[in-house]
Amino acid sequence: MEWSEPSRTVRVGVARMDGHVTIRVAGELDIASVPVLARELHRAVARPARCWT
Incomplete structure (x- = not known):
């Protein structure tokens, strides 16, 4: 998983895998x-990818 640069x-x-995107928010x-x-x-x-939230 690639994380964005941290903000405050x-x-x-x-994360991308098999044409899907997983987005995590912390x-x-x-x-x-x-x-x-x-x-x-x-x-x-x-x-292009399928996005699941």
Whole structure:
């Protein structure tokens, strides 16, 4: 699993296997974490794969 650079409140992990994407979120989800989460979700879906949340 590749983890995003840590912010003050949240980290996002993305793993790819057999054409699927697994996204894990650790930490506080609040307005301050939106940019980190949005960036990582956009990166995850930019490459073709099936996403499970």
